[in-house]
Amino acid sequence: MPLASFFPRSRSTRWLFSVRTGIVLLISAGLASTAGTLVLQRPQTDPQKIASAYSPEVLAWLDLLGLTDVFHSWWFAALLVLLSLNLVLASLERFPVAWSFFRQPYRRPEKHFRASLPLQQEIAIPGVDAGLHAAQSALRQMGFRPRRIEREDGASLFAERNRFSRLAAYVVHASLLLIFGGAVVDAIWGYRGFLALTENEQTSRIELRESEYKALPFAIRCDGAGQENYPDGTPRRWWSNLTVIENGREVQRKEIAVNEPLVYSGLRFFQSGYGQTGEVSAIELRVALKSDPTHVRDIVLSQNETLSLDGKNSVTLAAFYPDFVLINGEPKTRSHEPNNPAIQLEVQSATAGDHPVASKVWLFPNYPVLAHPDGSPFTFEFRDLRMGYFTALQVSYEPGQWAVWAGIILMGIGLAAAFYFKHVRVWAVPVKDTQGRMVLWVGASASKDRNEFKDRFERFVRKIEDNLNAQAEARMAWFREASPTKPATEGLIGAEVGQRVRA
Amino acid sequence: MARVMAPSRLVSRGAETQSANGRWLVFAVGLAIAFFLFAALPSAAKNAALFTEESLLYAALLFFAGASVLYIGFGVSGAELDARFATAATSVAFVLTSLAAAHRWQTSGHPPFSSIYEMLLSFVWTLAALTLFVEWRYRVRVLGTIALPLATLSVLLMQLMPSSVRPLVPALQSTWLHIHVSLAMLAYAACALSFGLAMMYLIQDRLRTETFLAATCGLLAAIDAGIATRFDPSGGLRVVAWDSVNRQEIFFAEKTRLLVVIPSLGWLMFLVLASALVPLSLYVWAVWNKEENALAWANRTFFVSTLLQAAALGIFLMRAGEGSYLSPQTEGLFSTSLAASPFILTGLVSGLFASILYLLLQWRRPNLERMLPSAETLDRLTYKTISIAFPLLTLMIAAGAYWANRTWGSYWSWDPKETWALITWIVYAGYLHMRITRGWRGRRAAYFAILGFAIVLFTFFGVTYLLPGLHAYA
Numbered sequence: 016m017p018l019a020s021f022f023p024r025s026r027s028t029r030w031l032f033s034v035r036t037g038i039v040l041l042i043s044a045g046l047a048s049t050a051g052t053l054v055l056q057r058p059q060t061d062p063q064k065i066a067s068a069y070s071p072e073v074l075a076w077l078d079l080l081g082l083t084d085v086f087h088s089w090w091f092a093a094l095l096v097l098l099s100l101n102l103v104l105a106s107l108e109r110f111p112v113a114w115s116f117f118r119q120p121y122r123r124p125e126k127h128f129r130a131s132l133p134l135q136q137e138i139a140i141p142g143v144d145a146g147l148h149a150a151q152s153a154l155r156q157m158g159f160r161p162r163r164i165e166r167e168d169g170a171s172l173f174a175e176r177n178r179f180s181r182l183a184a185y186v187v188h189a190s191l192l193l194i195f196g197g198a199v200v201d202a203i204w205g206y207r208g209f210l211a212l213t214e215n216e217q218t219s220r221i222e223l224r225e226s227e228y229k230a231l232p233f234a235i236r237c238d239g240a241g242q243e244n245y246p247d248g249t250p251r252r253w254w255s256n257l258t259v260i261e262n263g264r265e266v267q268r269k270e271i272a273v274n275e276p277l278v279y280s281g282l283r284f285f286q287s288g289y290g291q292t293g294e295v296s297a298i299e300l301r302v303a304l305k306s307d308p309t310h311v312r313d314i315v316l317s318q319n320e321t322l323s324l325d326g327k328n329s330v331t332l333a334a335f336y337p338d339f340v341l342i343n344g345e346p347k348t349r350s351h352e353p354n355n356p357a358i359q360l361e362v363q364s365a366t367a368g369d370h371p372v373a374s375k376v377w378l379f380p381n382y383p384v385l386a387h388p389d390g391s392p393f394t395f396e397f398r399d400l401r402m403g404y405f406t407a408l409q410v411s412y413e414p415g416q417w418a419v420w421a422g423i424i425l426m427g428i429g430l431a432a433a434f435y436f437k438h439v440r441v442w443a444v445p446v447k448d449t450q451g452r453m454v455l456w457v458g459a460s461a462s463k464d465r466n467e468f469k470d471r472f473e474r475f476v477r478k479i480e481d482n483l484n485a486q487a488e489a490r491m492a493w494f495r496e497a498s499p500t501k502p503a504t505e506g507l508i509g510a511e512v513g514q515r516v517r518a
Numbered sequence: 519m520a521r522v523m524a525p526s527r528l529v530s531r532g533a534e535t536q537s538a539n540g541r542w543l544v545f546a547v548g549l550a551i552a553f554f555l556f557a558a559l560p561s562a563a564k565n566a567a568l569f570t571e572e573s574l575l576y577a578a579l580l581f582f583a584g585a586s587v588l589y590i591g592f593g594v595s596g597a598e599l600d601a602r603f604a605t606a607a608t609s610v611a612f613v614l615t616s617l618a619a620a621h622r623w624q625t626s627g628h629p630p631f632s633s634i635y636e637m638l639l640s641f642v643w644t645l646a647a648l649t650l651f652v653e654w655r656y657r658v659r660v661l662g663t664i665a666l667p668l669a670t671l672s673v674l675l676m677q678l679m680p681s682s683v684r685p686l687v688p689a690l691q692s693t694w695l696h697i698h699v700s701l702a703m704l705a706y707a708a709c710a711l712s713f714g715l716a717m718m719y720l721i722q723d724r725l726r727t728e729t730f731l732a733a734t735c736g737l738l739a740a741i742d743a744g745i746a747t748r749f750d751p752s753g754g755l756r757v758v759a760w761d762s763v764n765r766q767e768i769f770f771a772e773k774t775r776l777l778v779v780i781p782s783l784g785w786l787m788f789l790v791l792a793s794a795l796v797p798l799s800l801y802v803w804a805v806w807n808k809e810e811n812a813l814a815w816a817n818r819t820f821f822v823s824t825l826l827q828a829a830a831l832g833i834f835l836m837r838a839g840e841g842s843y844l845s846p847q848t849e850g851l852f853s854t855s856l857a858a859s860p861f862i863l864t865g866l867v868s869g870l871f872a873s874i875l876y877l878l879l880q881w882r883r884p885n886l887e888r889m890l891p892s893a894e895t896l897d898r899l900t901y902k903t904i905s906i907a908f909p910l911l912t913l914m915i916a917a918g919a920y921w922a923n924r925t926w927g928s929y930w931s932w933d934p935k936e937t938w939a940l941i942t943w944i945v946y947a948g949y950l951h952m953r954i955t956r957g958w959r960g961r962r963a964a965y966f967a968i969l970g971f972a973i974v975l976f977t978f979f980g981v982t983y984l985l986p987g988l989h990a991y992a
Contacts, residue, residue, distance in 0.1 A: 411927030
C-alpha cells in the first residue's frame with residue numbers, strides 16, 4: 016500500500032485512521048463551538064461587559080483555557096488540524112477500494128462471487144444466445160446500456176449505472192479540506208478593517224482594531240455619499256462614490272452600496288454605514304450693508320473659514336450647532352442632525368486704531384425673527400446649508416475565499432452524488448446448473464437502498480422471463496406455421512423455458 | 519352520541535363503530551370550522567377585508583386546527599374517513615397559507631423571510647407542503663398527527679407577533695438572503711419530519727411506553743423549570759410588560775425590559791413543575807425496584823399533571839390577556855399581553871401537546887401500531903429525510919456565508935447563529951457517517967435524529983432569544 020510508505024500505520028498511530036476518531040473529533044469540535052457561543056467572546060464583546068459578567072478568578076481561568084476566544088485558541092486550531100489529518104488518513108485508507116470499483120469495473124463474475132452475491136436468480140433458458148438476448152432487452156427496457164463481455168469461457172452481460180457515486184464521499188472530504196485550506200489562508204494572510212471617510216477625504220490606511228492601523232499600497236477617496244429613505248424614514252439604501260488612486264493616478268471609480276462592493280487588487284470595500292458628522296460643510300448666506308440694503312452679495316462659508324467682505328471687513332464662521340439647545344447657559348447640540356441649526360459668525364472690522372473690532376452675529380435659520388442686536392455693519396440672511404457626512408466602509412482582504420467557494424461547489428456536487436445516486440451493477444451469465452441444464456445466472460448489487468433495489472431486481476427477473484416466454488411463443492407460432500399437424504413440439508420447447516430454477 | 523351508537527354496539531365493536539366515530543368527528547369538525555368562518559364573516563365583510571392576509575390566515579388556522587383534530591382522531595380510532603378529510607382540510611389550509619404568503623409578498627415587495635413572523639409563515643407553508651408530499655408519495659398518513667398540530671401552533675404563535683410589513687434595512691436586500699432562508703426553511707422542515715418519523719419508529723420498535731413517559735416528563739420538567747425561573751419572591755410570575763398601542767415590549771432602560779408580576783401565578787407554575795416531577799420520580803422508583811405498581815401510579819399522576827397543565831395554560835391565557843399588574847422596577851401599573859411572553863406560551867402549549875400525545879400513546883398504542891408503517895420502513899424514511907435535509911443544510915450555510923461575504927466582507931465570523939448552524943450540520947454529518955460506515959440502524963439512529971431536531975429547535979428559537987448576534991432580525 017503506497018500510503019504506508021509516507022505515513023506508517025503502526026499501533027500508536029492506528030487511532031488516527033479510524034472513522035470513530037473522526038466522529039469523536041467532530042463531536043469535540045461541536046462541543047467547543049457550543050462553549051464558544053455560551054461564554055462571552057473577547058473579540059465580539061466590549062471588555063467592560065465581560066468584566067462585569069464573570070468574577071476575576073473565573074475570568075482568569077476562562078482566559079487561561081482559551082474559552083473567552085475559542086475560535087482563535089491554539090487548541091481549537093489543533094482540533095481542526097487533527098480532524099483534517101483524520102479526514103485525509105481515513106479517506107486515503109479507504110480510497111483504493113473505491114478507486115478500483117471506479118477504475119476496474121468487475122464485469123465478469125467468477126464462481127465464488129456468484130455464490131456469495133445476496134441478490135441473484137437462475138432462470139432456465141433454451142440456449143446461450145436466447146438467454147442473453149432476453150436479458151439484454153430486459154436491461155434495455157429498464158434503461159441500462161448492457162455490454163456483452165466475450166471471454167474464452169463464454170459470453171456474458173454486464174450493465175451498470177452511476178459508477179461515479181462510489182467516489183462521492185471522497186469528493187465531499189476533499190471539498191472539506193479545500194474549505195479548511197481557504198479558511199487557514201484567510202486566517203493567516205487575510206485581514207479585515209474599517210474606514211470612515213468624509214466628503215473629498217482621501218486616505219491610504221485602514222483601522223484593523225482599536226488604534227491599530229494598516230497602510231494600503233493605494234489611496235481611496237470619497238467623492239460623495241448619501242442615504243435614501245423609505246417613506247417612514249427608515250434607511251433604504253446607502254451609497255458612496257469611491258475613487259481609487261494609485262501613484263497619483265485615478266485608476267478606478269465606482270458607486271458602491273450595501274451588497275455592491277468595490278474590488279481593487281483583491282481588497283474589497285463594503286458600504287457598512289452612513290452618518291452625519293455634526294459639522295457643517297458649507298453655509299450659504301446673503302450679506303447686505305446695514306447702511307445700504309440694496310448692496311447685496313451671496314457668500315459661501317465653511318467651518319472656521321474667513322472671507323473678506325470688503326477692504327475693511329471680514330467674516331468668519333466661528334461656530335455651528337446643528338441641533339441647538341442651551342444647557343446651563345452654554346450652547347450645546349442635541350444631535351448631529353440639523354434639526355435646529357444655530358450659526359455664529361464673527362465679523363472683524365478694521366478701525367482707525369490698532370485693534371480691529373470684532374462683533375458676534377447669531378443666526379437661527381428656524382427662527383429668522385430672533386435676530387440678536389449686534390454691532391456689525393452688515394445683515395446676514397440664511398440661504399442654505401450643507402451638512403458634513405461620513406461614509407463607513409468595511410475593508411476586507413480574503414485571498415483564501417476562492418478555495419472556500421470552490422470547496423462549497425465541490426461539496427454540493429459530492430453530496431448530490433452521494434445521496435441521490437447509487438452505483439448499480441447487473442450481471443447475466445449463462446451457466447450450467449448442478450443438473451447440467453442450461454440456466455442464466457443473473458445477479459445485481461447496489462451501493463445503497465438495497466431493500467428498494469430488491470424490488471427492481473425482481474421486476475428485472477420477471478422481464479427476462481416474459482421475454483423468454485415471448486421468444487418461445489414466437490418460435491412456437493413459427494413451428495405451428497411450418498408444421499400445423501405437429502402440436503407435440505410445444506412440450507419440447509416451452510416446458511422448461513422461463514421457469515425459475517432454485518439456486 | 520351514545521344513542522346513535524347503540525345499535526352498532528349490539529352488532530360488533532369493530533369497523534362499524536369506527537366508521538360511525540369517524541363520521542361523527544368529521545361532522546363536528548366541519549361544523550366547527552363553518553361556525554367560526556361564518557362568525558368572522560360579518561366583520562371581515564364590514565371592513566372589506568375578505569381576502570387580506572389576516573383573514574386568509576384566520577381561515578387557514580381553522581383548517582389547520584380541524585385537520586389536527588381529524589388526524590388525532592384518525593390516530594385514536596383509525597377511521598379511514600377521518601384521514602381522508604384530514605388530508606382535504608390540510609390541502610385547503612395549504613392553499614390558504616399559500617395565498618396569504620403570496621399576498622404578503624405582493625404588498626411588501628419581498629419574499630416572506632425577513633422577520634421571525636414571516637419565517638414562521640414560510641415554515642408552516644413548507645411543513646404543510648412536505649406533509650402532503652410524503653403522504654402522497656410514501657402513503658404515511660399518521661405523520662399529520664404530529665406535523666399538523668405543529669403547524670397549528672406556529673400559526674397561533676404568529677397571531678401574537680408583530681406582523682406589520684417592515685421595510686427591509688439595506689443589509690437584507692439580497693437575493694442570496696432569500697435563497698439562504700428558503701433553504702433553511704426547507705432543511706428545518708425536513709428535520710422536523712425526520713424527528714416525527716424517528717418518534718414513530720420508536721413506537722414501532724416496541725420502545726416501552728414507560729420510556730416515553732419518562733422522556734415526556736423530562737421534557738415537561740425542562741420546560742416548566744425554564745418557566746419557573748420567572749418566579750417572583752412574592753409568589754407571582756414575572757412577565758414582560760407590553761405596549762398594546764405600538765404592539766411592542768416596554769423597555770425600562772436600554773436592553774432591559776420592563777417586567778410586571780402576575781400575582782400567585784408563580785406558585786401555580788411551581789405546582790406544575792412538581793406535578794411533572796412526581797411521575798418522573800415514580801418511574802425512577804419503579805425501574806429501580808422493579809415495581810409494576812409504581813408505574814401504574816406514575817401514569818395516574820401523569821394524567822393529573824396533564825390536567826394541571828391545561829389549567830395553568832388556561833389561567834395564564836386569562837391573566838396575561840387582560841388586567842394591569844404592578845412592576846417591581848417602577849412601582850407602577852402596566853399591562854402585559856400573550857405576545858410579550860411567546861416563550862412561556864409556546865412552552866406551556868407544546869408541553870401540553872406532548873402530554874396529550876403521550877396519553878394517546880398510552881391509551882391506544884395497539885391501534886397506533888397497527889396504523890403506522892413498519893419499523894423498517896420508518897427507519898429508512900428517517901434516513902431518507904435526513905439525507906434530504908443534510909445537503910439542504912449545507913447549501914443553506916453556504917448561501918448564508920456567500921451573502922455575509924457580499925454584505926460584510928466575511929464569509930464566516932463565528933456568530934452564535936452561524937456556529938449553531940454548524941453544530942447542527944456536525945450532528946447530522948455524524949448521523950450519516952455512523953449510518954453509512956458503521957451501519958447504525960434502528961434505535962441509536964432514531965435517538966440521533968431526535969437529538970438533531972432538538973439542536974435545530976435551539977438554533978431556530980434559542981439562539982435568537984438567548985444568544986444575540988448578527989442575526990438580530992431573524
